[in-house]
Amino acid sequence: MVTMLDFFFYNEISPKEKLGPTGRTIEAKLLKRINAVIAIMRDVEKTQTKPTVAMIQSLFETEEPTKKPLIVEKKYAEEKKEVRFREIESARFTTKGRAKR
Secondary structure, eight states, X not given: OHHHHHHHHXXXXXXXXXXXXXXXXXHHHHHHHHHHHHHHHHHHXXXXXXXXXXXXXXXXXXXXXXXXXXXXXXXXXXXXXXOSOOOOOGGGGSSXXXXXX
C-alpha cells in the first residue's frame, strides 16, 4: 500500500483526477477526423478531379469533321462533265498499220 501511495506522490497524480482520454474517446475523435478527411477527398474529387478528367478526355476525342460537298459554279461543273481526253485510234500505233507520214 505504501508503494502505491509513493507512486501517486512521486508522479504527482491524484487518484481523484482523470488521467486523460480513454480508448473510447480517442477512437471517437479518430473516427470523426477520418470521416472529415473522406468528406474533403470526395469534395475535391467532385469539384476538381472529375471535371478536369472530362475536359482532358474531350481534348483527346477526335471526331471526323462532316464532309461538306464542294460548292462549284455551274459553268465549272458543266465543264467537268465533258471528256477532256479521248482515245486515239489503236490501229494507228500497231506494228502492222503504222501511221503514214
